Amino acid sequence: MALAPNTQLKIERTENLPALPAVTLRVTELLQDSKSSAKEIADLLRQDQSLTVRILKLANSSYYAIPGGCKDVSRALSFLGFNTIAQLVLGLSVFSAFDKLGCSELKLIDFWKHALAVAVGTELLARELKCGNPEEAFTCGLLHDMGKLVLDRIEPQALNLVLDQAKAEQETFSDVETRLGFVGHEILGSKLAEHWGLPQMISHSILHHHLDLESISKLSQLDLNSRRLVSFVNLNNEWARESEQGHSGNFSKRFRSLTELSRQFQALELSHLNEERLKQLKQNVFKAFGRVEGLIHAFR
Numbered sequence: 001m002a003l004a005p006n007t008q009l010k011i012e013r014t015e016n017l018p019a020l021p022a023v024t025l026r027v028t029e030l031l032q033d034s035k036s037s038a039k040e041i042a043d044l045l046r047q048d049q050s051l052t053v054r055i056l057k058l059a060n061s062s063y064y065a066i067p068g069g070c071k072d073v074s075r076a077l078s079f080l081g082f083n084t085i086a087q088l089v090l091g092l093s094v095f096s097a098f099d100k101l102g103c104s105e106l107k108l109i110d111f112w113k114h115a116l117a118v119a120v121g122t123e124l125l126a127r128e129l130k131c132g133n134p135e136e137a138f139t140c141g142l143l144h145d146m147g148k149l150v151l152d153r154i155e156p157q158a159l160n161l162v163l164d165q166a167k168a169e170q171e172t173f174s175d176v177e178t179r180l181g182f183v184g185h186e187i188l189g190s191k192l193a194e195h196w197g198l199p200q201m202i203s204h205s206i207l208h209h210h211l212d213l214e215s216i217s218k219l220s221q222l223d224l225n226s227r228r229l230v231s232f233v234n235l236n237n238e239w240a241r242e243s244e245q246g247h248s249g250n251f252s253k254r255f256r257s258l259t260e261l262s263r264q265f266q267a268l269e270l271s272h273l274n275e276e277r278l279k280q281l282k283q284n285v286f287k288a289f290g291r292v293e294g295l296i297h298a299f300r
């Protein structure tokens, strides 16, 4: 069994793939329009009561810890800002769009826990190293493995097969896909992101998250901060696995050392990211992973 090379066509035609709600599509447009205002998103959320309830649940989670809590969207917006709320709408909608799995080998809760850990770590690195937009970094991390959910919708047996082999051989999910000649989940995920019209930064980070850091540094279609963001997704994908945050089908026990990582980050012109600084950041990220549990309950 091998996925047909024309998976692109399948993504465009399949009826199995979920659509995003109209409100989310409008929020995605607002995110890409520099003239958008907080009022526009507040007006949109007013049209979708269930989304509003979930946004407030997230805003009141221990992750955001708004002092005194918040009961309405205006207060959530004033504390968290337009960008955070818009990115959360996007994340929540994708979370709801894939609310069950056809394949039996992967647990959705484990998958999203892994995704949220990568989101939290990527946001933290973007903020601490002042690279790109931290709120967007969160979504790039959250959606990086979305292609596995696409694979589940279009070929659930293929997903089971990859997971079985990755487990048996203690390999990464991605290596097994390549070995079996399947279309990679990074391609499936980025195609769906494009199909939904998500911001380009998101589809690029999905598409390139398995490249090594040197190859990421050579992605000439992206500016330097965008390349760094992709590299943070790549790194947190590994750190989330090392810290055993959820599971997304990677069974490899190989992790890059801090020495190896600091050498690789030179290509991204992050020369100040020496071993000592990386060690400190890793500690901060692992500590932030502790807040994933609070987030996942609010996301569900």
Ligand SMILES: [Fe+2]
Pocket (backbone or CB within 6 Å): 144, 145, 174, 185, 209, 210
């Ligand atoms: Fe992946």
Ligand SMILES: [Fe+2]
Pocket (backbone or CB within 6 Å): 114, 118, 144, 145, 237, 248
């Ligand atoms: Fe991953």
